Amino acid sequence: MKMLAPQEIVDVLKEAAGDAFKEARCTEWAEGVKGNKSRQVWIRLDRKALRPALKRLIEIHFPHLGVISCTDLGEEVELLYHLFVYYGVPHSEIMVTLAVSLPKTDLSIPTITDLIPGALVSEREKQEMMGIRVENIPDGRRMFLPDDFPEGVYPWRKDATGIPSDMVKELWTTGRENLKPPEGAGATEEEKKE
Amino acid sequence: MKTLEIKKTAPYTTQIGPAHPALKEPVMFTFELEGERIRKADFAPGKAHRGIEWMGLRRNCVQIVYLAERICGICGITHSLSFCRAIEQVAQIQVSNRAHYIRTIVGELERIHSHLLWAGVAAHELGFDSAFYLAWRVRENVMDLLEYLTGNRVHYAIIQIGGVRRDITPDMVPKIEESLKFFEGVYGKLASIFLDDTTIQMRCRDCGVLTPEEALKLCPVGPTARASGVRKDVRVDHPYAAYADLELQPVTPDQLTGEIRGDVYDRIIVRLLEVKQSIGIIRQCLAQMPDGPILAVPKMALLLAQLKKAEGEAVGRHEAPRGEVMHYVRMGKQESPVAWKVKASSYSNYMSWVPMLEGEQVADIPIIVASIDPCISCTDRVTIVGDQGAQVWTKEELHRLSVEKTRQLQLG
Numbered sequence: 142m143k144m145l146a147p148q149e150i151v152d153v154l155k156e157a158a159g160d161a162f163k164e165a166r167c168t169e170w171a172e173g174v175k176g177n178k179s180r181q182v183w184i185r186l187d188r189k190a191l192r193p194a195l196k197r198l199i200e201i202h203f204p205h206l207g208v209i210s211c212t213d214l215g216e217e218v219e220l221l222y223h224l225f226v227y228y229g230v231p232h233s234e235i236m237v238t239l240a241v242s243l244p245k246t247d248l249s250i251p252t253i254t255d256l257i258p259g260a261l262v263s264e265r266e267k268q269e270m271m272g273i274r275v276e277n278i279p280d281g282r283r284m285f286l287p288d289d290f291p292e293g294v295y296p297w298r299k300d301a302t303g304i305p306s307d308m309v310k311e312l313w314t315t316g317r318e319n320l321k322p323p324e325g326a327g328a329t330e331e332e333k334k335e
Numbered sequence: 336m337k338t339l340e341i342k343k344t345a346p347y348t349t350q351i352g353p354a355h356p357a358l359k360e361p362v363m364f365t366f367e368l369e370g371e372r373i374r375k376a377d378f379a380p381g382k383a384h385r386g387i388e389w390m391g392l393r394r395n396c397v398q399i400v401y402l403a404e405r406i407c408g409i410c411g412i413t414h415s416l417s418f419c420r421a422i423e424q425v426a427q428i429q430v431s432n433r434a435h436y437i438r439t440i441v442g443e444l445e446r447i448h449s450h451l452l453w454a455g456v457a458a459h460e461l462g463f464d465s466a467f468y469l470a471w472r473v474r475e476n477v478m479d480l481l482e483y484l485t486g487n488r489v490h491y492a493i494i495q496i497g498g499v500r501r502d503i504t505p506d507m508v509p510k511i512e513e514s515l516k517f518f519e520g521v522y523g524k525l526a527s528i529f530l531d532d533t534t535i536q537m538r539c540r541d542c543g544v545l546t547p548e549e550a551l552k553l554c555p556v557g558p559t560a561r562a563s564g565v566r567k568d569v570r571v572d573h574p575y576a577a578y579a580d581l582e583l584q585p586v587t588p589d590q591l592t593g594e595i596r597g598d599v600y601d602r603i604i605v606r607l608l609e610v611k612q613s614i615g616i617i618r619q620c621l622a623q624m625p626d627g628p629i630l631a632v633p634k635m636a637l638l639l640a641q642l643k644k645a646e647g648e649a650v651g652r653h654e655a656p657r658g659e660v661m662h663y664v665r666m667g668k669q670e671s672p673v674a675w676k677v678k679a680s681s682y683s684n685y686m687s688w689v690p691m692l693e694g695e696q697v698a699d700i701p702i703i704v705a706s707i708d709p710c711i712s713c714t715d716r717v718t719i720v721g722d723q724g725a726q727v728w729t730k731e732e733l734h735r736l737s738v739e740k741t742r743q744l745q746l747g
Contacts, residue, residue: 170424170649173579174432174625181650205567206554207650208678210663221663223650229566229585232574236650259554259686285381296389304389 144227145201147182147235154184154237157197161190181236188241188250195222195256198237202226207236209263211271213299217242218271220250245300249274270297346374351700351733353382362709368697376692378685391675396422396496396642397635399675403662404490406677407710409449411487412441413655414662414677415494420575421651421664422496426642431627432577434498436620439577440511441485441493442653443613443620447518448477449656450606450613453708454529457603460701461538462738466528473521480514483507496638497631508621515614522611529603530591537744539600543691543703546597553686557658558605559707561587563597569654577620578654586612599706606708643670655680657708681710698740701733 145153147167155162163185169178186194198204204224212219221240227233243250252275253260265284267273272295275281283290295302352363361382367375387406391399403414416438423430455470478488485491485501493499503511529535545555550563560567568585570578586608588594588601595601632638648665657680665674684707691703 168424168649171579172430172435172575173577174623175580177574177579179573179575179579183648203551205556207652207659207661208663208676208682210674210676212665212674223661223663225572228568228572231571231583232579234572236573238650257554258552259683262682262685283381284379285384287381296386304386 142202142227144230144233147180150182150198150201150226150235150237151184153201154194154197154239157193158184158186158190159193161187163187177232179232179234179236181238183238183240185240185242188243191222191239191241192251192253192256194239195224195253198224198226198239199256204237204257206257206260206263209260209267211267211273211297213271213297214242215299217244218248218273219243220267220273222253243273248272249276251276252278254279269295271295272298272302345369353379360709364700364704366692366697366700371696371698373692373695373697373700376689378688380685388675388677392671392673395639395670396672397639399672400494400496401492403677404492404494406679408489409452409710410445410655410657410660410680411481411489411491412438412445412494413653413660414679416442416576417651417653417660417662418664418675418677419494419496419651420653421649421662422642422645422666424649424651425647425664425666426496426645428497428631428641430498430631431629432625433502433627434629434631435579436577436624437499437501437503437629438494440503440617440620441481441491441499442576443616444477444481444484446613446656447610448474448481449708450610451477451525453606453656453705454525454603457702457705458529460705460734460737461535462741463532463535466525469521469528470525473518473525476514476517480511483510495630496642498629500630502629503621503624511617511621515617518610518614522614525610526607529607534741534745535603536600538699538702538741539598539603541596541598541600542699543599543695543706544597545687545691547595549687549690550597553690554683555658555687555707556683557654557656557680557708558586558602558609559658559684559687561585562595562601562605564589564595567659569652569659573652575652577623578616580623581616581619583612583616599702602706639670642666644668648674657681657710658683679710681707684709696740697733698736701737 151165165184168181171178204226205228207223210221219240219242221238224237226235226237250273252264262284264275264278268275269283269286293302296304346367346369348367350365353361363379365377366373391402399418400415403418406414451470451474455467458466482488485493493501545563547564550560550565556567564587566585571583571585586605588604591604645666646668650661650663652659652661660680661678663676664672667673687707695703
C-alpha cells in the first residue's frame with residue numbers, strides 16, 4: 142500500500158469536494174524522546190461534499206470512524222467526523238477530520254451508515270443530543286436518552302433548546318447549605334452574560 | 336435493527352436487563368428467540384448517563400481532569416490522559432519525557448489489572464469460579480502496586496495537564512520489579528487455565544464470532560477488533576507518550592494459534608497476550624526513563640491563566656484496555672472549553688454485539704456480552720431509571736443457564 146502524505150490527502154479530498162471545499166490545515170504533534178510525530182488533517186467543507194469526500198477517502202484506505210463530534214457555535218452547529226487511515230502500520234496513522242457547518246435553520250445531514258455502518262451509534266447520538274436530522278438513517282431511535290425525556294430539549298445545545306435550569310438538580314439543596322456555590326459559578330460564559 | 340414487538344406467538348421476544356447480564360452495570364437487551372436460538376438482538380444503553388460533558392462545559396480545565404477521571408472506575412487514567420493530551424495540543428504545552436514515561440507505566444499497569452478483572456468475570460460467567468478467584472487474587476497485587484505508585488487504588492489522580500503529579504523515584508523500582516516477576520510467575524498458570532482447558536474451549540471456540548469484514552465496518556476498537564484480525568492499536572499506530580519510542584506490534588490471536596477466527600476464545604487470547612506485552616512495556620520504560628521535571632507548569636494558577644488564553648481544537652487519544660478512547664476539545668479564550676466530546680472504547684464496540692449474538696444460544700449471552708469487555712458507565716455519560724414490564728430475565732437466571740451449559744458440555 143502506497144501511503145499518501147497529509148498534504149496529498151488534502152489535495153485528493155479537495156478535488157473530490159470541488160467548490161464545496163472551504164479550508165484545510167495539517168498539524169503535527171510529537172511526544173517521547175525520539176520525536177516521532179502524530180499527524181492530523183483538518184478539512185472544512187460544505188454539507189454536499191461530505192459524502193463525496195468520504196467515498197474518496199474510503200478508496201484510499203477504509204477509515205476507522207472514531208466518533209462524530211459536535212459543537213454549538215451560536216448561529217450554526219459544526220459536525221466533525223474524526224476518521225483515521227493507515228492504522229495497523231506502526232506510527233503511520235493519519236487522523237482526517239471532515240468538519241461540516243450546518244445553519245440552525247436547517248440541521249440536516251445525509252447519513253454515512255451505508256458507507257460506514259459503524260457510524261450508526263454516533264449518528265443516533267447527534268440526533269438526540271444536538272437535534273441534528275440525519276437523512277435516511279436506518280434506525281432513528283434514541284440511543285442514550287430515555288423515551289420519556291422531553292421532546293425539543295437537546296442537552297448539548299447552548300441556546301434556549303438546551304437543558305433548562307429546572308431540569309438540573311443542585312446537590313446543595315439536599316440540606317448541605319454550606320456547599321452552595323457562589324453566585325454565577327458553574328455557569329457557561331453565555332449564561333453569565335444573561 | 337428495528338424495534339422488536341412483544342408477541343404471544345413464536346418467535347418470542349424477551350428482554351434482558353437493564354441489570355447487565357454479565358457485568359454489574361446497566362444496559363437493556365431485547366432478543367427475538369426461536370427456542371434457544373437468538374434470531375435478532377437489539378440493545379439500549381443510556382441507563383447510567385450522567386451528563387458529564389455538560390458538567391465539564393461549566394468547569395475549568397483542571398477541574399475537568401478530575402471529572403474526566405471519574406467517567407470510569409476501571410480506566411482510571413484513560414480519560415484524564417486523553418483529555419490532558421487534547422488540552423496540551425491546544426495550548427502547546429510540552430510535557431517532559433519523564434512524565435511521558437510515567438504516564439505509560441501507569442497506563443500499562445492499568446491494562447494488566449483491567450484484563451485480569453475481565454478474565455475473572457469471564458471465568459465466573461462460564462461457571463469456573465476457581466479461575467475467577469485466581470485472576471482477581473493476582474489483580475489485587477496490581478492494585479496494591481498502583482496504590483504504592485500513585486497513592487490510590489482506583490482513581491489515581493496522577494495525570495495533570497502538562498505532566499504527572501507524582502514521580503517514580505529509584506527506590507520504587509525494586510518493588511515494581513518484584514511485582515512484575517510475580518505477574519510473570521502466575522502468567523503461565525493463568526494462560527494454561529484459560530487456553531488449555533477443554534471446557535473453556537468448548538464454550539468459547541466459534542462462539543460469538545465477529546468476522547474481519549464486520550470488524551472493519553462496525554468500527555470496533557481494542558481487543559474486540561484485534562481478535563478479528565483488524566490491526567488497530569493507538570499505541571502502535573499513533574505515536575504518543577513513551578509508546579512513540581517503543582517498537583510495538585498489535586497483538587492478534589494468530590500469534591499464538593496461527594489463525595484468526597474472531598470468536599470469544601480469540602478475544603481471550605488477545606487479552607492474555609496483552610498482559611505479557613504490558614509487562615515488557617513497563618520493563619522497557621523503567622530501563623529507558625529519562626530524567627527531568629514531571630510537570631510543565633507546576634503552579635495551577637499560572638496554568639489556568641495560560642489555558643484561559645488558549646484557542647483552537649485538538650483530539651487526545653489513548654489506547655485504553657478496551658480500545659481507543661478519544662476526547663475532542665475546543666478552546667475559545669475562556670475558562671471552560673467551548674466543546675468537549677468524550678468517546679469511550681465501548682461506544683465503538685456496542686454495534687459488534689449484534690452480529691456476535693445473532694444465531695447463538697440464550698446460555699451464551701453472558702459470555703458473549705462480556706467478551707467485548709463492555710464498560711457501560713464510560714459510554715453512558717443523565718441518570719434515569721428504565722422500567723420495562725415484559726418478561727425480564729434476571730442476571731442470576733442467565734448465570735445459572737450459562738453454568739448449566741458448561742456442566743452439560745462437561746458431561747458430554
